[in-house]
Amino acid sequence: MSDKDEKIAHKAEEFLQIFKKGADFTQDLLKENERLRFRLIELEDVFKNTAEGGHDPDSQQMKLKIAELEREKQEILDRIKQVEDENIDFANRYVDIETENNMLANLYIASYQLHSTLDFREVLQIITEIVINLIGAEEFGIMLLDEKTNKLTAVSCEGLELGAFPSIALGNGIIGKTAKAGDNYFIDDMEGYERDLEHPIVCISLKIKEHVIGVIVLYKLFEQKSRFADVDFELFTLLAGHAATAIFSSKLYSESERKLSTIQGFIDLMTK
Amino acid sequence: MLTYKVLVVEDSPTMRQLIVFALKRIRGVVITEAGDGVDGLKKLSSDKFDLIFSDINMPIMDGLKLVSLIRNNPAYKDVPIVMVTTEGASEDRDRALALGANDYITKPIQTTQILAVAKKLLDA
Numbered sequence: 540m541s542d543k544d545e546k547i548a549h550k551a552e553e554f555l556q557i558f559k560k561g562a563d564f565t566q567d568l569l570k571e572n573e574r575l576r577f578r579l580i581e582l583e584d585v586f587k588n589t590a591e592g593g594h595d596p597d598s599q600q601m602k603l604k605i606a607e608l609e610r611e612k613q614e615i616l617d618r619i620k621q622v623e624d625e626n627i628d629f630a631n632r633y634v635d636i637e638t639e640n641n642m643l644a645n646l647y648i649a650s651y652q653l654h655s656t657l658d659f660r661e662v663l664q665i666i667t668e669i670v671i672n673l674i675g676a677e678e679f680g681i682m683l684l685d686e687k688t689n690k691l692t693a694v695s696c697e698g699l700e701l702g703a704f705p706s707i708a709l710g711n712g713i714i715g716k717t718a719k720a721g722d723n724y725f726i727d728d729m730e731g732y733e734r735d736l737e738h739p740i741v742c743i744s745l746k747i748k749e750h751v752i753g754v755i756v757l758y759k760l761f762e763q764k765s766r767f768a769d770v771d772f773e774l775f776t777l778l779a780g781h782a783a784t785a786i787f788s789s790k791l792y793s794e795s796e797r798k799l800s801t802i803q804g805f806i807d808l809m810t811k
Numbered sequence: 812m813l814t815y816k817v818l819v820v821e822d823s824p825t826m827r828q829l830i831v832f833a834l835k836r837i838r839g840v841v842i843t844e845a846g847d848g849v850d851g852l853k854k855l856s857s858d859k860f861d862l863i864f865s866d867i868n869m870p871i872m873d874g875l876k877l878v879s880l881i882r883n884n885p886a887y888k889d890v891p892i893v894m895v896t897t898e899g900a901s902e903d904r905d906r907a908l909a910l911g912a913n914d915y916i917t918k919p920i921q922t923t924q925i926l927a928v929a930k931k932l933l934d935a
Contacts, residue, residue: 640922648829651828652824671918672920674919675918761917
């Protein structure tokens, strides 16, 4: 074999080697391609499962956790709403209790004061104070029934002249009729009212059980007081009963004191 | 516990009792009562008070004179004063405020009114 032939054989050998390497490389590329395709299919499956809520355990757990947290959040929101509603309810109840407390305080004090004395003039003064300070009346009078004449006569007043009050027969006019029936009278419309001593805005019968001993008549309230509150009606009810007993007992006490003093004077005269 | 000393100067026993009744709802409050301005000044000199409630119309010495005397006395000039007035007597009320009264409540009195003004001035 000549040198030329040897060179050609050598080159052919080299080419064959290179070709083999190329074939191996191509083989590797095909394998890698196969592997990557397989991986791609795997990932596509995973992606598909994830998107469709598939069976990936981590994803399932996460979804359960999210659902649980959502439920807890809703529960908390519902609880907050409930607490807010309860707060509003408590605030309303607090206002009601304060109003009730104010009413009870007024009634307690009025009742306490009415029965704190047996002096007739003091009792009238206390009734006057209650009507001014607790009800808020500026012009009013207290009229008592004379059982002999069956007439109502003013014994005390505020903001008016005592002498200006008419003597009213039981059953006559608004005052007389209210006293005869033992009811309370409230004018329908206080706006535009002009004082008329025989036609008050309020007339309260002072009663011991069904026995009327007099009336309280109101003609004018304080400027800031345009209408009566619930507490006022409670006070009127209290005055109707307690003021009547206080007036009646103090009158009886005064009479008994006077009689006792007369008898004592008589005994002293007899024994000296 | 903090204690607050309050002087109530009012000639009407009904009103005095109502004010005292309302003030007793404030924790730690100690109340002293006086029947007129002179009695109020006597009580004022015997103790140190955090708040004074005073009526305007009183016998012997009225509320306006009392406010004036309190504000002119260095010992009590800073004690808050609440006047008890009637709505119609706005001139008296304005005079009381001009003389140095801090606040006022109008008749007919509500216990809530008394409590609110007392808590505000006592910072209770």
